[in-house]
Amino acid sequence: MPWLSHSTTNDVINQICDRIWLAVVQRTLRPGARLKEEELTEIFGTTRARVRQALSILEQDGLVTIYPNRGACIAEPGVEDAQDAFSARLAIEQRLVTRLCRSASAEDIATLRDHIAQERAAHARGDSEAVIRLSGEFHMLIAKLSGAELLLKILRMLTIRTSLITAMYQTQATQTCGPDEHDRILAAIEARDETRACHEMTHHLEHLETALRLSEAPMPVSGLREALHSMAPKRAT
Amino acid sequence: MPWLSHSTTNDVINQICDRIWLAVVQRTLRPGARLKEEELTEIFGTTRARVRQALSILEQDGLVTIYPNRGACIAEPGVEDAQDAFSARLAIEQRLVTRLCRSASAEDIATLRDHIAQERAAHARGDSEAVIRLSGEFHMLIAKLSGAELLLKILRMLTIRTSLITAMYQTQATQTCGPDEHDRILAAIEARDETRACHEMTHHLEHLETALRLSEAPMPVSGLREALHSMAPKRAT
DNA sequence: GTCAACTAAATTGTCAACAATTTTTAGCGT
DNA sequence: ACGCTAAAAATTGTTGACAATTTAGTTGAC
Numbered sequence: 001m002p003w004l005s006h007s008t009t010n011d012v013i014n015q016i017c018d019r020i021w022l023a024v025v026q027r028t029l030r031p032g033a034r035l036k037e038e039e040l041t042e043i044f045g046t047t048r049a050r051v052r053q054a055l056s057i058l059e060q061d062g063l064v065t066i067y068p069n070r071g072a073c074i075a076e077p078g079v080e081d082a083q084d085a086f087s088a089r090l091a092i093e094q095r096l097v098t099r100l101c102r103s104a105s106a107e108d109i110a111t112l113r114d115h116i117a118q119e120r121a122a123h124a125r126g127d128s129e130a131v132i133r134l135s136g137e138f139h140m141l142i143a144k145l146s147g148a149e150l151l152l153k154i155l156r157m158l159t160i161r162t163s164l165i166t167a168m169y170q171t172q173a174t175q176t177c178g179p180d181e182h183d184r185i186l187a188a189i190e191a192r193d194e195t196r197a198c199h200e201m202t203h204h205l206e207h208l209e210t211a212l213r214l215s216e217a218p219m220p221v222s223g224l225r226e227a228l229h230s231m232a233p234k235r236a237t
Numbered sequence: 238m239p240w241l242s243h244s245t246t247n248d249v250i251n252q253i254c255d256r257i258w259l260a261v262v263q264r265t266l267r268p269g270a271r272l273k274e275e276e277l278t279e280i281f282g283t284t285r286a287r288v289r290q291a292l293s294i295l296e297q298d299g300l301v302t303i304y305p306n307r308g309a310c311i312a313e314p315g316v317e318d319a320q321d322a323f324s325a326r327l328a329i330e331q332r333l334v335t336r337l338c339r340s341a342s343a344e345d346i347a348t349l350r351d352h353i354a355q356e357r358a359a360h361a362r363g364d365s366e367a368v369i370r371l372s373g374e375f376h377m378l379i380a381k382l383s384g385a386e387l388l389l390k391i392l393r394m395l396t397i398r399t400s401l402i403t404a405m406y407q408t409q410a411t412q413t414c415g416p417d418e419h420d421r422i423l424a425a426i427e428a429r430d431e432t433r434a435c436h437e438m439t440h441h442l443e444h445l446e447t448a449l450r451l452s453e454a455p456m457p458v459s460g461l462r463e464a465l466h467s468m469a470p471k472r473a474t
Numbered sequence: 475g476t477c478a479a480c481t482a483a484a485t486t487g488t489c490a491a492c493a494a495t496t497t498t499t500a501g502c503g504t
Numbered sequence: 505a506c507g508c509t510a511a512a513a514a515t516t517g518t519t520g521a522c523a524a525t526t527t528a529g530t531t532g533a534c
Contacts, residue, residue, distance in 0.1 A: 037486070047519065052486090060297060062387075068246045069486060069525050084387040087336075091328040099324075150299075150321040150398070154391060161387070274516070284489060289516090306495050306516060 012046050016054035019044075021063060024074060025132050025163050031076040035064060062161045077165055079214045085161045086209045090202060092155055093139065097185065097201045100146045101194045108145045112186050115141055119179040136163060138182050162208070169212040181207065249283050253291035256281075258300060261311060262369050262400050268313040272301060299398045314402055316451045322398045323446045327439060329392055330376065334422065334438045337383045338431045345382045349423050352378055356416040373400060375419050399445070406449040418444065 023029035040051040055072045058064040065075045077085070100108070115138055122130035136159050143152040181204045188197035260266035277288045292309045295301040302312045314322070337345070352375055359367035373396050380389040418441045425434035 036484095038484090048486095049518070049520095056293075070527090071486070080384075081387065084385040087332060087385065088329065088388055088391060091332045092325065095324060095328045147317075148321040148324065150318065151325055154325060154394075157391075158387075273514095275514090285516090286489065307497090308516070 010050070010053075012044065012050055013054045013057065016040065016044055016046075016051065017058055017061075020054075020058060021160065021163070022129075024063060025167050026129065027167050029074055031074045031164070031168050033074045035072040035074065037071075061157055063164055075164060077161065077168065081161075082165045082169065082209075082212070082214055085158055085165060086205060089155070089158045089162060090205050092151060092158065093142070093201050093205065094198050096143050096146050096148070096151055096155070097189065097197045098194045099148070100142055101189050101192050101197050103146065104189055109186070109190050111145065112138075112141060112189070116179050116182050116186060119182065123179060132163075135182075166208070166212065169214055171211065171213055247287070247290075249281065249287055250291045250294065253277065253281055253283075253288065254295055254298075257291075257295060258397065258400070259366075261300060262404050263366065264404050266311055268311045268401070268405050270311045272309040272311065274308075298394055300401055312401060314398065314405065318398075319402045319406065319446075319449070319451055322395055322402060323442060326392070326395045326399060327442050329388060329395065330379070330438050330442065331435050333380050333383050333385070333388055333392070334426065334434045335431045336385070337379055338426050338429050338434050340383065341426055346423070346427050348382065349375075349378060349426070353416050353419050353423060356419065360416060369400075372419075379422075403445070403449065406451055408448065408450055 020029065020035075024031075035055065037048050037051050037055070040054075041048050044051070055064060055066060059066045059072070062077070063075055064072045066072045115134070119131065119134045119138065122134055139159060140152065140155060143155045181200070185197060185200045185204060188200050257266065257272075261268075272292065274285050274288050274292070277291075278285050281288070292301060292303060296303045296309070299314075300312055301309045303309045352371070356368065356371045356375065359371055376396060377389065377392060380392045418437070422434060422437045422441060425437050
């Protein structure tokens, strides 16, 4: 049950969005890849209207770009876009973490600690899919616990974008933020030290950004069916 | 040509969104008002699919709430939502104004100065519609000039929400932020004084928020046709 | 061989009828 | 009159066929 679930009541649409997002962060769907409506319809066994709705949501999230009358592609954020996304995340998350320092209950802190433990476990067993998911979820959790619905919504948009950016520009080294930095943030929250929590968050996000190669921009395109590893019938040659 | 124009290529949909937004900030469409699809279809002389798309966009923007299978209403943000919206705006706009202090060209500053002049003119001639529109546009202009597309998009969401909130909770007194405070912000930008610009923006937004009555919550509902003052045929009694 | 115009295929965009759901209304017994 | 049930009306949600647009392919002149 991925954390980026949109507010849509329709399960199929959420599933489409989630699968595409997952394929992107796993780098099986590269930026620029074409997303044909009919193809997605076959893969997910649904109607074109549904696919269309899902693509519309994904465009809002910044994960795909829709060229009118020309179809949808995985978005290709430039270096500028990447910097903007991190800049916005910094602004929002500094506020969130500060807020949480004031309002966090013992239960909230336990939830966060438990989450970090999960992260560590996933890290230990080399489950990179879980690592990526949990890593993003940590930040979403802070937003959720701070209780601001709107800030959560905004952060969701930003997290999706930075995920795409990370998948696009990441070096072979650190794929995601390690649990240690999350731990330091949690420690500051627990100590109710707003300044330190804010500083740790800043450091963490800056670390994430500088771990990218924001100079070159390789952008190959990959096949859609393989990326979504669907069991839909391959087209007979 | 309203400033909140969404990225939609379709003119009709933009028009629907703009007219509804305008009716809301003018307080002719009150929060909670029902938005029936068929009614909107008649009013704007379009198809239901178009109306549906427009409502979907407006929901994303936070201006309407769609209750599944039950229809759409003008959103009714609570006090919590209002505080969140201003909190997010503060986070984003502090960053924007700081950024603009560094990057503003002489032309940018002239643009802003000209805009404030327009605000003053509208204020002088008592054109409250223009005052509301220009007042919001000033903040959007700062985002636009700072060159961050993503931050502009986020601020657009937030500005729409705070407009709704202002329309909902405003006292009879100050309807919008006066041009004077905008002037102070511009002065700080021109002086390249990041700290002061940030402070002025903070003060401005806090002033906006405290000018509201965030305790009571009157929410009458008004008629749809009259609010949009359409020339669509009234239903014969 | 290159380019242009033209035709055919593939793809997206739109619509109007149909289905599902909710709300209102009417009926009925107590 | 009140509460309950069931039909009827009103409203939203969905689907599949059709229209418009773009892309690819073909032909033919130079």
